[in-house]
Amino acid sequence: MQTAFRYFSWAFAVTLAGLVGAFALGLHHSGTLAGAASFLLIAAVLAVLEISLSFDNAIVNANKLHQMSPKWQRRFLTWGILIAVFGMRILFPLLIVVIAAGIGPWQAIQLAAKHPAEYARIIDGAHLSIAGFGGAFLMMVALTYFVDEGKEIDWIRTLECRLRACASIRGLEIGFVLLVIMLFTWILPEGREGDFLFASVAGLATFLGVEVLGHVLDRASLSSETAKAGIGAFLYLEVLDASFSFDGVIGAFALTQNLFLIAIGLGIGAMYVRSMTLMLVERNTLSEFRYLEHGAFWSILILSVVMFAQTLVHVPELITGLVGAGLIGLALMSSIRFNKRARLAHES
Numbered sequence: 001m002q003t004a005f006r007y008f009s010w011a012f013a014v015t016l017a018g019l020v021g022a023f024a025l026g027l028h029h030s031g032t033l034a035g036a037a038s039f040l041l042i043a044a045v046l047a048v049l050e051i052s053l054s055f056d057n058a059i060v061n062a063n064k065l066h067q068m069s070p071k072w073q074r075r076f077l078t079w080g081i082l083i084a085v086f087g088m089r090i091l092f093p094l095l096i097v098v099i100a101a102g103i104g105p106w107q108a109i110q111l112a113a114k115h116p117a118e119y120a121r122i123i124d125g126a127h128l129s130i131a132g133f134g135g136a137f138l139m140m141v142a143l144t145y146f147v148d149e150g151k152e153i154d155w156i157r158t159l160e161c162r163l164r165a166c167a168s169i170r171g172l173e174i175g176f177v178l179l180v181i182m183l184f185t186w187i188l189p190e191g192r193e194g195d196f197l198f199a200s201v202a203g204l205a206t207f208l209g210v211e212v213l214g215h216v217l218d219r220a221s222l223s224s225e226t227a228k229a230g231i232g233a234f235l236y237l238e239v240l241d242a243s244f245s246f247d248g249v250i251g252a253f254a255l256t257q258n259l260f261l262i263a264i265g266l267g268i269g270a271m272y273v274r275s276m277t278l279m280l281v282e283r284n285t286l287s288e289f290r291y292l293e294h295g296a297f298w299s300i301l302i303l304s305v306v307m308f309a310q311t312l313v314h315v316p317e318l319i320t321g322l323v324g325a326g327l328i329g330l331a332l333m334s335s336i337r338f339n340k341r342a343r344l345a346h347e348s
Contacts, residue, residue, distance in 0.1 A: 003270070007275050007276075007278055007279040007282075008272070008275045010271060010274075010275065011268075011271040011272045011274070011275040013048070014267065014268055014271040015268050015271070018043060018047075018264045018265070018267060018268040019040055019043060019044065019268075021264055022039045022040045022042070022043035022261060022264050022265070023036045023037070023039060023040045023329025024036070024265070025039055025258070025260060025261060026038060026039025026040060027039075027262075028257055029258070037108055037222065039258075039261055042256050042261060042265065043121075043261060043264050043265040043268065044265070045265070046198075046256075046261075046262065046264075046266055046268075046269065047265050047266070047268035047269040047272070048269070049274075050265070050266045050268070050269025050273070051269045051271060051272050051273065056295075056296035056297075056299040056300055056303075056327075056328060057241060057273055057326050058273045058274075058276040058277045059280065059292060059293055059295075059296035059328070060141070060271075060293075060296055060297070060300065061076075061237055061241075061277040061280075062277050062280035062285070063293055063296075064233050064236065064279065065233075065237075065277065065281050067233055068123045068233050068234070072231070072233070072234055073281065075234065076234055076237055076279070077274060077278055080234065080237060080238060080241070083238055083241075084334075087242075088258075089118060090263045092164035092242070093260075094108045094109065094112070097111060097112070097119060097122045097123065098124075109259075111148075112199035112258075112259035112260075113259075113260075116258055116259070119259065128192060128195055128196050128199070129195050129196065129198070129199035129308070129309055130199070131196075131199075131201035131307045131308065131310045131311050132181075132184075132195075132196040132197070132198075132199035132203065132307075132308075132311065133199040133200065133202055133206075134203065134304075134307045135180075135200065135203065135304045135305070135308040136180075136181060136200040136201070136202075136203030136204045136207070136304075137203040137204070137207050137304075138176075138208060138237065138300050138301075138303055138304035138307065139147045139176075139177050139180065139304035139305075139308075140173060140177055140203075140204060140207040141207065141297075141300055141304075142297050142298070142300040142301035142304060143163075143172075143173040143176065143301070144173055145297045146160060146163040146164070146297065146301075147163050147164070147166055147167050147172055147173050148164060148167055149164065149167040149168065151164050153290055153291070153294070154294075154300075155291040155294035155295070155331060155334060156294070156298075157274070160294070174204065174208075177204055178204070180308060181197065181200040181201065181204070183199075184196065184200075184308055184311060185197045187312065188311060188312070192311075195312060206239060207222060207239075210236045210239050211236070212237055219235075262319055288339075289331075289332055289335035289339075290335050290338060290339075291331040291332075291335045291338070292328065292331050292335055293331075294331055295327045295328040295329075295330060295331025295332065296327075296328060298327050299323070299327045299328055300322035300329075302320075302323055302324065302327065303320060306320050306323075
């Protein structure tokens with residue numbers, strides 16, 4: 001219990017401060033205890049939503065952090081979480097309004113504070129581009145993991161073996177994602193396909209750009225020690241976190257139109273993701289449960305498909321979170337069964 005508290009102590013502290021802040025914000029807006037309690041409840045639901053949608057993010061973060069030096073691990077778990085909380089949960093929604101409405105940042109803040117319904121309408125109008133960008137980026141993340149000749153462990157054996165065998169086909173992942181983008185561009189109603197196509201290609205280009213930048217930085221390193229510094233991995237994780245955040249930020253507006261309440265709720269959830277990442281890295285949990293990482297990447301692939309599908313139909317965030325959590329849970333159970341069989345075989 002004490003060990004778990006060590007990892008989650010900051011998350012517990014932020015939870016307490018955030019819930020107190022949500023209660024005070026509700027009291028200020030409504031002037032009643034019932035209104036304050038409503039704000040507190042919404043903040044708690046948003047935090048749970050963020051955790052359920054981002055648990056696979058923690059697993060992927062932990063996988064990438066193993067490749068980074070201790071210095072860059074600390075930088076990601078401090079600077080990175082600040083960027084994740086303040087950048088994606090506060091500045092990103094503001095940036096959407098600034099671009100979509102053609103107004104300044106301060107005007108966007110005033111709009112969020114004084115006219116939350118109009119603010120939410122602008123955010124909703126940008127959903128198509130956000131879904132295209134995030135869907136393309138996350139699909140590339142998942143396919144790059146599965147279509148890899150160096151991958152040695154398979155969970156869904158038949159399917160993953162076939163995907164690994166396709167790794168010799170150069171550019172297969174890029175071609176597949178482009179086909180998906182073309183399909184949805186063709187299906188979308190006339191007048192909306194341009195924004196989706198641009199955003200989706202931008203998501204694909206961002207993934208490739210981060211990959212190229214990481215290789216360039218690694219090759220430019222002057223020693224084996226600095227080669228492990230992880231600048232490229234740090235940038236990769238930041239963009240990945242941003243893509244994971246799209247769904248949570250947009251989904252939050254289904255519960256409340258108050259930007260500041262959204263920032264509190266999602267910020268609390270982000271701190272738990274950071275704590276889970278730290279625990280997975282330090283306790284080497286991924287090597288202990290061999291299929292856990294596979295479940296996370298299958299969850300990412302499903303999430304990318306959901307983000308593309310949301311350009312046509314509404315997919316409740318609860319379903320997305322349950323599917324992701326279910327896949328990770330199945331992978332965890334498979335890992336436990338494998339460990340049990342291996343232990344029995346060793347004892348016999």
